[in-house]
Structure formats: structure tokens, C-alpha cells
Amino acid sequence: MGEMIRATGLVKRYQKVEALAGLDLSVQEGRVLALLGPNGAGKTTAVRILSTLLKPDGGSAQVAGVDVAADPDGVRARIGLSGQYAAVDEYLTGYENLEMVGRLYGLGKQRSRERARELLERFDLAGAGDRPSKTYSGGMRRRLDLAGALVAEPPVLILDEPTTGLDVRSRQQMWGVIRELVSSGATLLLTTQYLEEADRLADEIVVIDHGRAIARGTADELKSQTGGERIEVVLTDVADRVAATAVLQAVAVGEVQADDNGRALTAAVDGGARALSGVLARFADDDIDVLDIGLRRPTLDDVFLSLTGRATADEASDAAATETTEEVPA
Incomplete structure (x- = not known):
């Protein structure tokens, strides 16, 4: 061809x-x-x-x-x-x-x-x-x-x-x-x-x-350039943020990201489901309650934030x- x-x-x-x-x-x-x-x-x-x-x-x-x-x-x-x-x-x-x-x-x-x-x-x-x-x-x-x-x-x-x-x-x-x-x-x-x-x-x-x-x-x-899969967590209590961040950091590729109120945490990982299982076990051992947790692939905005430092929509x-x-x- x-x-x-x-x-x-x-x-x-x-x-x-x-x-x-x-x-x-x-x-x-x-x-x-x-x-x-x-x-x-x-x-x-x-x-x-x-x-x-x-x-x-x-x-x-x-x-x-x-x-x-x-x-x-x-x-x-x-x-x-x-x-x-x-x-x-x-x-x-x-x-x-x-x-x-x-x-x-x-x-x-x-x-x-x-x-x-x-x-x-x-x-x-x-x-x-x-x-x-x-x-x-x-x-x-x-x-x-x-x-x-x-x-x-x-x-x-x-x-x-x-x-x-x-x-x-x-x-x-x-x-x-x-x-x-x-x-x-x-x-x-x-x-x-x-x-x-x-x-x-x-x-x-x-x-x-x-x-x-x-x-x-x-x-x-x-x-994969953005860290492949990522674990996203929404904490029940913002007081658990430090402990939860430490657990996530142990499996993260790069720094754990937190939203403005500190309850939503995101960690890029290589281990996929195995990493998520480990995090869930540690959260249970440390009595860290979550409203939501999941293993997700990067979105388009994730890719562009990683590659360009900005989201896909740049109206300015x-x-x-x-x-x-x-x-x-x-």
C-alpha cells in the first residue's frame, strides 16, 4: 500500500x-x-x-x-x-x-x-x-x-x-x-x-x-500517555482526604489530583483492576468511607490536559x- x-x-x-x-x-x-x-x-x-x-x-x-x-x-x-x-x-x-x-x-x-x-x-x-x-x-x-x-x-x-x-x-x-x-x-x-x-x-x-x-x-x-487507567474517588468525609490521598499515592503514576473541595480524588495507575482492589482493601482497613469509586479510562479532556495543559474547548x-x-x- x-x-x-x-x-x-x-x-x-x-x-x-x-x-x-x-x-x-x-x-x-x-x-x-x-x-x-x-x-x-x-x-x-x-x-x-x-x-x-x-x-x-x-x-x-x-x-x-x-x-x-x-x-x-x-x-x-x-x-x-x-x-x-x-x-x-x-x-x-x-x-x-x-x-x-x-x-x-x-x-x-x-x-x-x-x-x-x-x-x-x-x-x-x-x-x-x-x-x-x-x-x-x-x-x-x-x-x-x-x-x-x-x-x-x-x-x-x-x-x-x-x-x-x-x-x-x-x-x-x-x-x-x-x-x-x-x-x-x-x-x-x-x-x-x-x-x-x-x-x-x-x-x-x-x-x-x-x-x-x-x-x-x-x-x-x-x-497511556496520560497514565492509562485512573482511579476516581469521591469521599464521604473530606476529613479523610489526607489518609485517602496517601493510599492512592502508593499506587499512583504521578501526583494524586484533588478537586477544589478536596472530596474528589483522581490517581493515574498502571495496575488497573488490581490497583483498584488494593485501594478498596486499604480503605476498608483504614475506615475510609466513599460515596463513589471507580476505575476509568482517560477522557478527551484528560488527554488534552496532559498534552497541552488545557481542555478541549478553548473559546478564547x-x-x-x-x-x-x-x-x-x-
């Missing part, structure tokens, strides 16, 4: 803000790479460059062996793109939306019609295919948008936060659709804020922040403001 997406040293600036600061990416044929990062990290900027909607200020990128700067038309012919918001004409039916995309790709009238019906069936939209898309739910619109990205059967798919704003059921439906695409051999670049989404779908994850790749690996490898970020308001040149 060869590389279907390769980016080397991508740089993009907006006045004083550097949205991308030397980003490197590589996606092998038939694999899924997830770009994971908080709002403003540079994910959408990277997607727009790889899909030829923006020109980089530095670095280079190739998609399916075609240079994005030298031959943007060639890149567009080889990719399917689904953005953060469903790009469907709400006054056209689902069928008409897909047929229109096929005609724009030059598939011809007959093939465009055939492809529209095929995709409506594949995405469980056949029953609604002749209804205006403005009557569709959010999840249905997202599926229709993704179907549109597949009309020309491109070898590379780029999905920019495809499940943002969807409810749990709709998100799981989208995951199912994406898994089918991957199993059929598609190469996929996926941006997301959800570690669970990347965990379920991606072969590899690149964590980016402030326009740079700050970590790479599988979801499990990234979680200059880059976030830039990335949500940037204009695509004509």
Missing part, C-alpha cells in the same frame, strides 16, 4: 495568527487517520488545504499522488469531501441532490440517476429520497451529505467533524456508515473533537494543537476565532 495523503511542513497564516505551523501528515491507502484537536487547533485549515479550498503559505501536500498546489483539479477529481455542515440544497429532494452532484461530476444523465438511487439505498434514505431535504432530520442530512461525497466513487474521503451536532443515535448511525466505507477499501482522513469517535474508527490518530502535531499513535497509545483561542471566520478565496 502506498501513501494516499501526504503533507509536509504545512504552514498557513492569517495576519498575526499561525493556523498551521509546520504540520506533517501521512495516510496509507485503505487506512483511516483521525485528526484530533480542540476548536482552533488547525484541523479545518488542514482539511481546506488538502481539498484545494485554501493555498498553504508553506510546505507541500499530495493527495492520491497529485500535488494540491500544482494540480488542484486533479485532486478534486480524486476526493470526496464532507464538511462540518451538511451541504445540501433543502429545496431539492434527496434524489435530486445526488443526481445534481453526479451531473456536476460529468457522470451523464443515466449514470447520475443510477448512482443517486444506489446511494439512497445504501444510506437508508430510499424511503425519503423523493422528499425535499428540508424535511430531513439532522442525521439524515448528514448521511445525504456523505452520500454526495461518494457519488463519483473517489479513492480518498475527507470528513471534517462529520458527527458534530448530532444526537447519540444519529452519531452511531454515521459511525456505521463510515465503517462500511472503510471496509470497502476507502482511504479516510477524519477530523474530530471526540476521542471515542477516533477510538472506534481510526487506525491512527494525530493530535494537533496550535497548528502543530503534538502526538501520534492509536487511541490506546494516546490514553485566537486560532479558533480565525478558523471559524476565515474566508475561502475565490
Whole structure:
């Protein structure tokens, strides 16, 4: 298998803000790479460059062996793109939306019609295919948008936060659709804020922040960087905090963390269930009462707090403001 997406040293600036600061990416044929990062990290900027909607200020990128700067038309012919918001004409039916995309790709009238019906069936939209898309739910619109990205059967798919704003059921439906695409051999670049989404779908994850790749690996490898599993405890009596902290510190990797009121304690551990059993036994011996205790894996915020020192949502970020308001040149 060869590389279907390769980016080397991508740089993009907006006045004083550097949205991308030397980003490197590589996606092998038939694999899924997830770009994971908080709002403003540079994910959408990277997607727009790889899909030829923006020109980089530095670095280079190739998609399916075609240079994005030298031959943007060639890149567009080889990719399917689904953005953060469903790009469907709400006054056209689902069928008409897909047929229109096929005609724009030059598939011809007959093939465009055939492809529209095929995709409506594949995405469980056949029953609604002749209804205006403005009557569709959010999840249905997202599926229709993704179907549109597949009309020309491109070898590379780029999905920019495809499940943002969807409810749990709709998100799981989208995951199912994406898994089918991957199993059929598609190469996929996926941006997301959800570690669970990347965990379920991606072969590899690149964590980016402030326009740079700050970590790479599988979801499990990234979680292990934050101490793997962790024991979380809520004490019945804050007076037991010192004793409970001492028990947890004996099995912890790094320092035990406490919340502001001192009753909730968190300790990263390597021993998993064995460490939890030991802590429970010590708590019983020392008469330390707890309201809640459990062994939990790191969350997305845990990963980012570990890697960047901040949570995933950073509304004050200059880059976030830039990335949500940037204009695509004509």
C-alpha cells in the first residue's frame, strides 16, 4: 500500500495568527487517520488545504499522488469531501441532490440517476429520497451529505467533524456508515473533537494543537500517555482526604489530583483492576468511607490536559476565532 495523503511542513497564516505551523501528515491507502484537536487547533485549515479550498503559505501536500498546489483539479477529481455542515440544497429532494452532484461530476444523465438511487439505498434514505431535504432530520442530512461525497466513487474521503451536532443515535448511525466505507477499501482522513469517535474508527490518530502535531499513535497509545487507567474517588468525609490521598499515592503514576473541595480524588495507575482492589482493601482497613469509586479510562479532556495543559474547548483561542471566520478565496 502506498501513501494516499501526504503533507509536509504545512504552514498557513492569517495576519498575526499561525493556523498551521509546520504540520506533517501521512495516510496509507485503505487506512483511516483521525485528526484530533480542540476548536482552533488547525484541523479545518488542514482539511481546506488538502481539498484545494485554501493555498498553504508553506510546505507541500499530495493527495492520491497529485500535488494540491500544482494540480488542484486533479485532486478534486480524486476526493470526496464532507464538511462540518451538511451541504445540501433543502429545496431539492434527496434524489435530486445526488443526481445534481453526479451531473456536476460529468457522470451523464443515466449514470447520475443510477448512482443517486444506489446511494439512497445504501444510506437508508430510499424511503425519503423523493422528499425535499428540508424535511430531513439532522442525521439524515448528514448521511445525504456523505452520500454526495461518494457519488463519483473517489479513492480518498475527507470528513471534517462529520458527527458534530448530532444526537447519540444519529452519531452511531454515521459511525456505521463510515465503517462500511472503510471496509470497502476507502482511504479516510477524519477530523474530530471526540476521542471515542477516533477510538472506534481510526487506525491512527494525530493530535494537533496550535497548528502543530503534538502526538501520534492509536487511541490506546494516546490514553497511556496520560497514565492509562485512573482511579476516581469521591469521599464521604473530606476529613479523610489526607489518609485517602496517601493510599492512592502508593499506587499512583504521578501526583494524586484533588478537586477544589478536596472530596474528589483522581490517581493515574498502571495496575488497573488490581490497583483498584488494593485501594478498596486499604480503605476498608483504614475506615475510609466513599460515596463513589471507580476505575476509568482517560477522557478527551484528560488527554488534552496532559498534552497541552488545557481542555478541549478553548473559546478564547485566537486560532479558533480565525478558523471559524476565515474566508475561502475565490
